[in-house]
Amino acid sequence: MTAYARARGVPIQCDPCPDLAAAVGDMPYLDPVTDEAPWYDPAVPESRGVLGVMGLSVAGFDSSPITREPVQLVGPGAVLGPLRRQHRELAYTVLLIATEDCALSYGLEWLSVALQGSACAGCAGDEMCVFSCCPTDGDRELRHLYDVGVLDGPQVTGTQYLADGTVLATVTFSLAAGKPWIYREPLVTGMDWVPIGTGDLVGPVDPDQVYQQCLTAEPCTQDPLCPPPPLPPLPPAPTSPCYPTGVDLFRRSRVSVSPLEQSSWLETVPVLEVRTGSQDMRRLLVRFWTNPQGGTCEGPLDPCAACTDVNIAYLPAGSTLRVDGRVQRAVVECPQIPIGVATSTPTLYGPEGSLFGWPQFTCPTGLCIEVWSRSADTAPDATARVLLVPRSDVG
Template identity: 60%
Template sequence: MIPDYADLGCTEIVNSARASAYAQKYCLLAGCEPCPGIAEAVADEPYVDPVTDPAPWYDPAVPESAMFLGVMGVDAVGFSNSTRSRTPVQLVGDGAALGIARRSHRELVYSVLLLVTDQCALPYALEWLSAALQGAPCEGSCSGDELGVFACCPTGDGTRELRHLYGVALIDGPNVTSTRYEPEGIIAEVTFTLAAAVPWIYREPLAGLADWITLRSGSLLTFDPDEVYDDCPEVTPCLDDPLCPAPPLPVRAPVPVDPCYPTGAAEFYRSVVALAPVDQPEWLEAVPVLELGTGATALRRLIVRFWANPLGSDCMDVADPCGACTDIQIPYLPAGSKLTVDGRTQRAEVICPQGALGTATSAPTVYGPQGQSFEWPVFSCPVGVCIEILSTSATTAADARARVSLVPRSDVG
């Protein structure tokens, strides 16, 4: 990743192109123009000065903010290191049990330059940077913010180069390591360290699944969607002796199922979207993100099912019950609500209208196949995916809509 741009919680922290443009007007760091395509990639006009643009840190109530010329990235360490590790456990005899591989959090160490034109602006620059690194305001338990960076200098709209990290928060700094006084201004070198609770580095969603779907535009069918898993035969161990059966295993605790979970046959709207194997990067995993708006009425018995489609067949014809990967099932969503089930952060939330109070955010219970436990799906190779969205016709509003995205991720970048 390049150190020239960082956006934390929707606040631009580092932008070397902006800082360079401002600094050149004062002949501070003249001739330095890193990544000139950043302005276009983040939909900014050509940079003029902190007041005219205005810059993220400019505050009309603080005159010295106009003398702060920006944050220029020097180095960013931690993106190119894998967080995966494995701790072997030594056996009593020779060798060891390898253990399970896991990924810890990711630490990102930034070195930046604060550029100011006079002594009074330097304290403000440090105050602003310290406040901006606290992230976006949150309520209750804070779980970090989204960090946007570029893998290389962007071109065009920057979609190809843009990367995202989640659950990011400041753990150290900012700390001033040196201060250099020039005739044209002051350059302070500062370091700070961020931690990403989610270790993965995410790309933009795959373009093949970018469109919203109106749920009522799907075909109308009457069936029991939970029966699909009943038709998949179980594999019989080949060494079981029919004349001498093995002793029965201990009884396992039953999987808890919501007693109010809706089952049985009903009339459903069914929409299907497809991702061909060639549309998914070959060496990257991908995770789904479901977004849904219920519209004017409450929605009941929502099912989003993922089917493996390695041959790239027409998804309307994919019906092999053994090809069903997993479900996202939610029994009830209130009218006017917005649902997000995000495989990147492994969180689900519903934003509900509260009249004059605005909105409230709740965490819904997400079920898996047949209303049982839900596991976050990961598509580890480009097998092709068919995504089926089902909602009961009696509760699907005319303006209800949904979108399912697949987002590639990597362990290093």
């Protein structure tokens, strides 16, 4: 926008980031028509008169969404209550520059439509990418917000006309991010795809049986000479008929994520991706361990010390699974010729078929991950990877 305005002689006072165009992969800017600017539309002649939008101020990135509601006790004091994160609101003030009034009117129309996001996002919102400061390589400074949508549409709060007819309009609007965290790029370690179709052959074994051997801590203040009265029997926990059980042969591969690149104060969340390859996959199990010392993850890993499991009963051939801790959603993409790609939501099970909980790691732990799948239903070209993504409450 600065290049377009200055080419027309508009006295814009702005100190742009010198490496911004290279960071976003753009060539040097010439004019909206030649560069095919996002707002340029050959069917609308007025669009060539829009010179762009320049940010004046933004609020919401430097405030934390953490809240806590104390519950007052009958006596002195209060119970603090759990921490929760509310949605994040971002308030923008921008300058819309156009060569004349008709171009300004079109620019406002375009801005209003652009802020509505993609038609495919629906009520979930879109991904938003911003730089936290002037970029140098485009990755280190890049931040991501998810489930972002417009909260208040553009409102013109002031206009100024220059001698040559150029119009400067001050516009405000606000966005809301349903996921309050600000995410960085995934750590480099763990980004490589690991073959799982040629992993170690293990079994016959039932991966869930290991939990029956795990010891749990018992209260130590109970007097053995005064046992408590027996509790009434609990009803059996319901189990899904689709959750696979029993002894079988498995292919097992391991993924190691180093803690060396992790910040000592940023928490991280995993993003699991699996490509099933040339045949259907059944009884997929992914198990996580923390690895604070950055070991090689070789040798036996104690299942009782695992952080969590991800169990999925079935994935079709040629599909890609993504279990995304950033948005806390899972999706399976299945190519369907000649229609395109169909998306579905898989059922995720936790350990022993329990409810699945989204894992998060609050210190630089590194990870050891085992990927299990039933040998008879694992293609030789099946692969998996686990990304570890840092996040923060302010940026």
